[in-house]
Amino acid sequence: MQPTDIRNPDYFHKVVDCQWACPAHTPVPEYIRLIAAGRYSDAYLVNWKSNVFPGILGRTCDRPCEPACRRGRVEEAQQAKPEPVAICRLKRVTADYKDDDDVKKRIAAGKKTKSNGKKIVCIGAGPASLTVARDLAPLGYEVTVFDQDPRAGGMIWSQIPRFRLPLEVIDEEVNYILDLGVSFKQRKITSMKEVMKEGYDAIFVGSGAPRGRDLDIPGRKEGAKNIHIGIDWLSSVSFGHTTKIGKRVIVLGGGNTAMDCCRTSKRIGGEDVKVIVRSGFDEMKASPWEKEDAQHEGIPIMNFLVPKSFITQGGKLTGMTFEKVKAVYDDKGKRSLVSTGEPDQAFECDDVLVAVGQENSFPWIEKDCGIEFDKWGLPVLDKATFQASVPNVFFGGDSAFGPKNIIWAVAHGHDAAVSIDKLLNSEDLKLRPAPGVTLVSQKMGIHEWSYDNEIAGDARYKVPWADIKATLKNVKMEVELGFDVATAWKEAQRCLNCDVQTVFTDKLCIECDACVDICPMDCISFVPNAEEEVLRKNLNAPATNLTQDLYVSGPLKTMRVMAKDEDVCLHCGLCAERCPTGAWDMQKFLAEMTYAGDGCRNHQNQKKKAA
Numbered sequence: 001m002q003p004t005d006i007r008n009p010d011y012f013h014k015v016v017d018c019q020w021a022c023p024a025h026t027p028v029p030e031y032i033r034l035i036a037a038g039r040y041s042d043a044y045l046v047n048w049k050s051n052v053f054p055g056i057l058g059r060t061c062d063r064p065c066e067p068a069c070r071r072g073r074v075e076e077a078q079q080a081k082p083e084p085v086a087i088c089r090l091k092r093v094t095a096d097y098k099d100d101d102d103v104k105k106r107i108a109a110g111k112k113t114k115s116n117g118k119k120i121v122c123i124g125a126g127p128a129s130l131t132v133a134r135d136l137a138p139l140g141y142e143v144t145v146f147d148q149d150p151r152a153g154g155m156i157w158s159q160i161p162r163f164r165l166p167l168e169v170i171d172e173e174v175n176y177i178l179d180l181g182v183s184f185k186q187r188k189i190t191s192m193k194e195v196m197k198e199g200y201d202a203i204f205v206g207s208g209a210p211r212g213r214d215l216d217i218p219g220r221k222e223g224a225k226n227i228h229i230g231i232d233w234l235s236s237v238s239f240g241h242t243t244k245i246g247k248r249v250i251v252l253g254g255g256n257t258a259m260d261c262c263r264t265s266k267r268i269g270g271e272d273v274k275v276i277v278r279s280g281f282d283e284m285k286a287s288p289w290e291k292e293d294a295q296h297e298g299i300p301i302m303n304f305l306v307p308k309s310f311i312t313q314g315g316k317l318t319g320m321t322f323e324k325v326k327a328v329y330d331d332k333g334k335r336s337l338v339s340t341g342e343p344d345q346a347f348e349c350d351d352v353l354v355a356v357g358q359e360n361s362f363p364w365i366e367k368d369c370g371i372e373f374d375k376w377g378l379p380v381l382d383k384a385t386f387q388a389s390v391p392n393v394f395f396g397g398d399s400a401f402g403p404k405n406i407i408w409a410v411a412h413g414h415d416a417a418v419s420i421d422k423l424l425n426s427e428d429l430k431l432r433p434a435p436g437v438t439l440v441s442q443k444m445g446i447h448e449w450s451y452d453n454e455i456a457g458d459a460r461y462k463v464p465w466a467d468i469k470a471t472l473k474n475v476k477m478e479v480e481l482g483f484d485v486a487t488a489w490k491e492a493q494r495c496l497n498c499d500v501q502t503v504f505t506d507k508l509c510i511e512c513d514a515c516v517d518i519c520p521m522d523c524i525s526f527v528p529n530a531e532e533e534v535l536r537k538n539l540n541a542p543a544t545n546l547t548q549d550l551y552v553s554g555p556l557k558t559m560r561v562m563a564k565d566e567d568v569c570l571h572c573g574l575c576a577e578r579c580p581t582g583a584w585d586m587q588k589f590l591a592e593m594t595y596a597g598d599g600c601r602n603h604q605n606q607k608k609k610a611a
Contacts (some may be wrong), residue, residue, distance in 0.1 A: 135140025
């Protein structure tokens with residue numbers, strides 16, 4: 001293998017598994033260390049810069065960072081159920097304990113008072129549009145956000161139940177953005193052509209995936225009065241239009257919307273609430289914790305049942321029938337659901353909530369306006385720039401590539417804002433900015449580091465819940481209470497500081513093997529060089545996780561190489577403490593994404609223009 005080029009900004013970024021996995025690339029270890037130091041406002045602003053909605057996401061994020069967390073891997077031998085650091089709930093800690101006035105002042109300091117004369121419109125006031133507005137307004141752009149609803153937030157406030165996400169948290173973080181000089185107006189857009197004629201320099205579409213899929217099976221029309229589309233029903237509850245439901249409720253679907261529907265039903269009159277899913281439990285799209293929360297509230301989840309018909313009597317819904325199926329896999333691993341041959345199962349109900357998926361709907365975008373769509377009804381976009389076939393039109397969030405989640409919408413918003421800024425400054429949109437990277441030694445003395453490198457052996461701490469007897473009676477009472485300060489500190493100590501990297505200088509190495517002897521994970525080896533497949537097998541502990549790289553040095557005096565498996569390294573610094581020559585050093589790596597503005601532009605082109 002060739003020596004590792006640690007100058008490549010992606011190399012050490014990838015080693016910080018949580019940040020690499022986050023679509024918005026939030027520097028997770030950085031804000032967790034700030035929490036441990038009691039610097040909650042600073043930790044909040046680290047989040048606000050990258051993921052925009054720390055308090056909201058600290059309650060509702062799909063947490064792609066947590067399955068990637070190294071803690072879950074290195075605990076496998078010690079814990080019966082290894083678990084990652086509670087990254088998401090620590091994010092909430094920054095919002096719960098920040099100094100509100102201090103944060104508000106520091107965010108307001110970025111407000112641009114002078115316009116650059118260019119106007120941007122965002123259609124839809126969800127997380128993607130708000131991110132675009134947050135990134136562009138401080139640069140002097142006049143940003144207007146339109147939404148058919150009376151307040152900004154999109155699905156964040158219209159579809160996520162209040163018992164998961166209080167309204168005051170939404171309002172606070174949305175207002176941080178609007179207070180930057182963003183104009184929000186309630187307006188239902190009915191014609192893209194009309195918007196195009198209004199003189200905006202760029203148009204961003206962040207209208208989400210507003211249409212829930214229906215279920216066209218026998219009895220649907222007859223029972224229509226008591227059969228509800230899940231996302232529409234959740235919005236109706238949020239708006240206060242729906243305040244009760246029948247005692248017997250069936251929720252169809254296995255995603256997070258289905259979990260919100262069943263838990264909401266339980267709070268507004270549902271006594272016998274059940275979730276019925278066509279797939280297996282492990283295959284459900286709902287996040288594991290969402291399924292656990294529903295079951296904790298006494299809601300059964302029934303699997304491998306395919307809806308066959310709605311049962312009605314006298315024009316009124318009374319139940320549903322289902323076919324029992326099983327999963328069968330072919331020799332390529334493709335799954336099919338086939339009937340078990342058992343008799344159909346019937347369940348009585350008063351109401352059914354259909355939460356079997358969402359799809360995009362653009363009835364307001366005329367076919368002859370120049371915007372191209374694919375066969376699935378999605379806009380044809382450049383996947384890097386989010387630019388549509390009309391050059392000054394961009395899409396993001398669910399409206400771009402179909403339903404995902406808030407953190408992906410934020411990432412799309414950042415990228416689209418870069419594209420808009422480059423377009424309106426006559427830049428090549430395809431030249432994407434590299435992240436800002438710093439790599440600084442943490443050495444303070446011979447055996448002292450500027451960070452806490454002691455590995456806490458604690459198991460993951462649980463977030464406390466409010467009394468279930470009270471929460472099930474109040475649709476607006478928040479269930480999770482969040483960590484207190486002491487527990488937040490203890491959970492923060494579980495972080496392995498993966499951004500403090502082990503940096504090796506081969507010219508200083510005397511091959512004494514002291515680092516090999518002291519490494520608690522056997523992840524350092526001095527071996528003859530070879531092709532990667534062979535080298536991985538020849539290490540002291542074979543490196544089997546191909547998604548994480550090997551750190552390979554140049555040839556040493558014995559013509560061997562140092563090969564380190566980045567996958568299970570604890571970043572404990574023992575190798576650097578033990579090394580007699582300083583060949584190993586612990587260096588803090590910080591990758592910061594480059595957002596819209598001067599940093600994302602091609603300065604060479606700017607110099608040519610100036611000349």
